[in-house]
Amino acid sequence: MSADAVATLAARLRAALRVTVLTGAGVSRASGVPTFRGAEGLWRQFRPEDLATPEAFHRDPALVWEWYAWRREMIAACRPNTAHDVLARWSETGCRVVTQNVDDLHLTAGTRNLVRLHGSIWELACANGCGQPRWRDERVPLPEVPPVCPRCSSLARPAVVWFGEGLAPEDVEAAMHACTCDVFLAVGTSSLVYPAAGLVGEARRGGAFTVEINTERTAASAQVDLAIQAPAEAVLLRVDELRTTNSEPRTLNRT
Numbered sequence: 001m002s003a004d005a006v007a008t009l010a011a012r013l014r015a016a017l018r019v020t021v022l023t024g025a026g027v028s029r030a031s032g033v034p035t036f037r038g039a040e041g042l043w044r045q046f047r048p049e050d051l052a053t054p055e056a057f058h059r060d061p062a063l064v065w066e067w068y069a070w071r072r073e074m075i076a077a078c079r080p081n082t083a084h085d086v087l088a089r090w091s092e093t094g095c096r097v098v099t100q101n102v103d104d105l106h107l108t109a110g111t112r113n114l115v116r117l118h119g120s121i122w123e124l125a126c127a128n129g130c131g132q133p134r135w136r137d138e139r140v141p142l143p144e145v146p147p148v149c150p151r152c153s154s155l156a157r158p159a160v161v162w163f164g165e166g167l168a169p170e171d172v173e174a175a176m177h178a179c180t181c182d183v184f185l186a187v188g189t190s191s192l193v194y195p196a197a198g199l200v201g202e203a204r205r206g207g208a209f210t211v212e213i214n215t216e217r218t219a220a221s222a223q224v225d226l227a228i229q230a231p232a233e234a235v236l237l238r239v240d241e242l243r244t245t246n247s248e249p250r251t252l253n254r255t
């Protein structure tokens with residue numbers, strides 16, 4: 001980890017009034033949640049088109065649910081790591097956190113006003129669209145797989161966003177709004193999946209100082225003002241230390 005880059009980021013954060021952080025699967029890696037892409041990613045073992053599309057669910061809901069039940073079990077054993085904890089603290093002073101993660105570890109860590117662009121693996125929805133609002137079910141294992149809708153008894157689905165599906169308009173609007181900021185950080189995301197991957201460019205066009213924190217170079221590395229190639233949990237902890245030891249913590253986003 002470059003000490004200069006980390007010091008630059010800490011200084012930018014001290015001077016910033018509005019800070020937004022976009023997170024991806026890399027933020028939960030240190031908690032034990034697998035990422036999607038990369039050497040140990042889920043897409044090495046499974047094809048997204050077999051498991052993470054509406055067509056896949058229509059074709060074989062039992063298979064799709066088996067995969068989600070397995071992931072729910074794995075995630076249930078995971079706790080938030082330092083990266084989640086630091087971002088939860090920053091959110092208390094107004095930092096906006098937008099996540100692509102469905103594991104809800106940001107919520108467990110206590111992050112306020114979280115925007116969950118791709119939904120939650122702990123929430124279910126009626127696959128038949130009968131009007132039943134989505135519901136939360138954290139039971140592991142689920143008593144019935146595939147589970148059914150409590151209102152109309154047709155199949156339930158995980159309340160996550162699959163490829164080819166639109167994101168909730170209010171989440172997209174909140175994320176776009178958060179792009180108007182002084183510092184925008186893209187943390188632990190491969191920046192390949194849209195519309196989330198477009199947010200960093202949006203923030204930059206709006207005048208934000210853009211930063212990437214990732215263990216690898218990504219599609220966004222050449223686009224950002226500062227790319228820090230190191231684990232998110234280590235960088236955020238160090239930045240948080242510098243930010244709070246060199247000055248009083250600032251109240252963000254209160255303009």
Ligand code: BJW
Binds near residue numbers: 191216
């Ligand atoms: C670390 C680390 C450590 C590891 N520290 N770093 C424009 C252009 C091209 C294509 C499209 C486009 N617009 C739309 C599309 C199509 C598609 C898309 O983007 N395809 C691309 C792949 C080409 N997008 C969609 O379909 C989206 N829908 C949409 O746009 O709808 C339009 C529409 C409108 C109206 C009606 C109908 C349609 C939906 C996308 C949904 C994505 N869903 C998933 C699954 C969620 C549910 C589940 O979990 O099962 O979301 S796919 C998967 O990818 C998941 C993630 O949230 C998402 C992003 O992945 P992420 O977080 O970046 O993870 P990884 O694994 O890719 O990267 C991890 C990174 O961490 C790596 O870089 C590591 O190096 C790093 N790392 N350890 C720091 N310790």
Ligand code: ZN
Binds near residue numbers: 126127129153
């Ligand atoms: Zn229903």
